[in-house]
Amino acid sequence: MTSYPDTAPPPADIEAILRGQHGDPFRILGMHQPEGGAITVNVFAPDAAEVTLFDTKGKEVCPLTRIDAQGFFHATLPRRKKPFAYRLAMTNATGHSWQIADPYAFGPVMGEMDEYLMGEGRHEELYRRLGAHPITHEGVEGTSFAVWAPNARRVSVVGHFNAWDGRRHPMRRRGASGVWEIFLPGIGRGEIYRYEIVGAYGHLQPLKTDPVGFRAEVSPQTASIVHGMPRHDWQDDAWLASRAADQRDKPVSIYEVHPGSWRRTLENEMLDYATLGAQLADYVTEMGFTHVEFLPVSEHPFSGSWGYQPIGLFAPTSRFGTPEDFAALVDTLHGRGIGVIVDWVPAHFPTDAHGLGNFDGTALYEHADPRQGFHQDWNTLIYNFGRREVANFLRASATYWLKELHVDALRVDAVASMLYLDYSRNEGEWIPNRYGGRENLDAIDFLKGVNETTHHYAPGTLTIAEESTAWPGVSRPVPEGGLGFDFKWNMGWMHDTLEYMSQDPVHRKYHHHEMTFGLHYAFSENFVLPLSHDEVVHGKGSMLGKMPGDRWQKFANLRAYYGFMWGHPGKKLLFMGGEFGQEREWNHDQSLDWHLLDDPMHEGLRRLVADLNRLYRAEPGLHQRDCVPEGFRWIEGGDVENNVFSFVRTGEEGARPVVVVANMAPVPREGYRIGVPSAGRWREVLNSDAAIYGGSGAGNHSELSATDHGMHGFAASLSLTLPPLATIFLIPE
The missing domain is CATH 2.60.40.10 (Immunoglobulins)
Incomplete structure (x- = not known):
């Protein structure tokens, strides 16, 4: 002994x-x-x-x-x-x-107030304490590590610096908060580390990456990297100061991008953040989009998830560079007047052993009961939104992207899956709430909290919900009984109009309502009209491939559809490749087919989208009242036999009206008369059938004169030539 x-x-x-x-x-x-x-x-x-x-x-x-x-x-x-x-x-x-x-x-790095706020679940900038931070502590340079693992018996930092021996650097537990911390002198940026945890029942857990890590190894490696919060010399003060907190009356046209496959090198290698930022800034400026939306760039283990199964909610993926490189990309886009949106995924997380699942030997971030904690569709775990520390962790992630990385908006993924306890579940596979209902009360409170917190800590930023049901008040402020999002994707509009456009024109009269039904609820929320990545994957083909007819008709249909979309109330979103008619289905492992732009038909479609963006931004009537019924009036929405839709868009006082007419039949209409707001001279300012876009060139090339002959409830009317499969825009002189 x-x-x-x-x-x-x-x-x-x-x-x-x-x-x-x-x-x-x-x-x-x-x-x-x-x-x-x-x-x-x-x-x-x-x-x-x-x-x-x-x-x-x-x-x-x-x-x-x-x-x-x-x-x-x-x-x-x-x-x-x-x-x-x-x-x-x-x-x-x-x-x-x-x-x-x-x-x-060394003494503790965390203060008592940090400990108190974390315990209460109200440390909205907890990323300033949790994670790995290179600092000078008590006069010595090193790194402070802190992680939440309340049920662990022991937590250690391990890495090459201690031979991955968890006995060497066990951490200090900070009271009832469940946070463990240690300061390791001499450890600086670039060190690889993980957490070794002895779980609640004495079992050694698989080595865990840092939930609040700021940088990770490049997949398929999984360790965290000591980095700290990004250090970038921001040059976008003017941009941040110019952001409007309410953008319902502003032009918002979003170009959705998967950063790994927008463009690639000749060797099929992905672009880094710097190259991507420079090329995107030029292209998006040329195309006239107001925002770029990135599919999730939070660190994720499997590229095939497109980022929708993230593990590092505070770490821009290392696939394309460092956190500073990502910050520089945002800064570059801001410098060109382009807003940045990132997809943010708080609905679920993957089951990878190095991630959040069973983190401290218990169901910590997730629910223990699979009826609440396991997502059957995606084989992922569902956050326990009712646990205050988990809700705090997620809110802090949202704040981090908006405040610290200067992102302008979060598009929140899969909101419907969060709101309903029975989402994609059969009877007996879910647990009702305390009132016996199907609503996830904890998720509702969490979403409200995210929106209120981010709007407070990052003024001028937006949140956008991907919510596919008729849940009321998604984009209504929290004090008014809503969830507090600024905008909501209009999934119903997307499904209905794509169904109509996929029909052969001879059958479209039987589907006419699919193009008009969206106006019954168009102003119940602040909508974004999304033609997103989800519509060009899993066997759905491309946007061009959805259109009926021969090659010329496919292009004409798609041009007419985009014209209808840009004229329709609601902000716009188009996934990359859709703007020039990508022919094959999107593949995340390959670049878009940019060579198609050598074909005049593809180049013509790209030019049309650019011109639609310019017209949308230039004419207040097309965007100022996107979210209120006063901005829209049907001229004739019931011309079923001719497959024609006509309406007028109006802005605030002093803005001229814009008349939009879409002929979804493959034949021209001569002498087609519609009512208009005023007599006098009118002009066709955009025609999707113009020869420069690859169309037939039919249209209203000379000045138009509206007579006092009233029609469709208007005091004046115009006689028009409607090109085949085309949308035209008219303004008064």
Whole structure:
């Protein structure tokens, strides 16, 4: 049996340190002076044969005695009256020597207020404390690590710096908050690390990446990288100051981009953030879009998820560069007047062993019951939104992207799956709420909290919900009983109008209502009209491929559809490739087929989209009243036999009206008369059938004159030529 010096810690504590099972290592390791007793120093250094104590002036104090073969060293300092700063010199069995500052000589980094706020679930900038932060602490450079694992018996930081030995750097538990922390001197940016956790029931968990890590290894590697919050010299003050908190009356035209497949090199390699930012800034400026929306760029283990199964909710993916590189991309786009939206995924997370699942040996971030905690459609875990620390973690992630990375908006994925307890579940596969209903009350409160928090901490930013049901008040403010989003994707409009456009024109009269029905609810929410990535995957083909007819008719149909969309109330969103008629279905492992632009038909479609954006931005009548019924009036929405739709868009007082007429039949209409708001001269300002877009060139090339002959409830009317499969825009002179 090992005999320990009288001043050494109790044998049970030493044995627990040696086995890596001690729950309070700071009580044992480091320098201590019990009341009325001598100063003692305890060090666990399994790779050292000798350990010597020095003061910070370099004077040797004493050697430590190795009291256990596994590397526990101890010394008593009877002549020292007060604890002092010190360093440790170590020598291994081969004679190699090195010096370190003892991690167990440093006090906590987190303050009591941090601990209190985390315990309450109200630390809205918790990323400033959790995670790995290179800092100078008590005059020494190193990195502070902190992680939430309330049910763990022991949490350690491991990496190459300690031979991945979890016994070496067990962390300090911060009371009831469940947060563990440690400051490791000499550890700086670029170090690879993970957390080793002994779970609630004494089992060693798979090594975990940092939930609040700011950078990760490039997939398929999974470790976190010490980095800290990005350090970027932002140049976008003017842009941030110009952002309007309410953008319902502003032009919003979004270009949705998957950064890994928008463009690639000739060797099929992905572009880095810098190259992507420069090329996107030029292209989006040329195309006239107001915003770029990125599919999720949070770190994710599987590229085939397109980012929708993220693990690193505070880390821009390392596939394309560093966090600073991502910040520079945002800055570049802002410098060109382009807003940045990122997809944010709080609905679920993957089951990968290094992620959040069973994090501290319990269902910590997720629900324990699979009827609440497992998503059957995606084989993912569902966050426990009712746990205040989990809700706080997610809110802080949203705040981080908006405030610290200067993102302008979050598009929140899969909101419907969060709102309904029975989402995609059969009877008996879900648990009702406390009132017996199907609404997820915790998720509702969480979403409201996200929207209120981000609007407070990042003024001028937006949140956009992908919500596919008729849940009321998604984009209504929280004080008015809503969820608090700024906008909502109009999935019903998308499904209905694509169904209509896929029909052969001879059958379209039987589907006429699919183009008009959206106006019955168009102003119940603040809508974005989405033609997103979801419509060009999983066998759905491309946008061009959905259109009926021969090649010329496919292009004409798609041009007419885009014209109808840009004239319709609601903000616009188009997935990359749709603007030039990508022919094959989107493949995330390949670049878009940019060579198609050598074909005049594809180039003509691209030019049309650019001109639609310019017209939409230039004419207040097309965007100022996107979200209120006063901005829209049917001229004739019931011309079923001719497959024609006509309406007028109006802006605020002083803005001229814009008349939109869509002929969804493959034949021209001569002398087609419609009512218009005023008599006098009118002009055709855009025609999707123009020759420059690849059309037939039919249209109203000369000045039009509206007579006082009233029609369709208007005081005046116009006689028009309607090109085949085309949308035209008219304005008064």
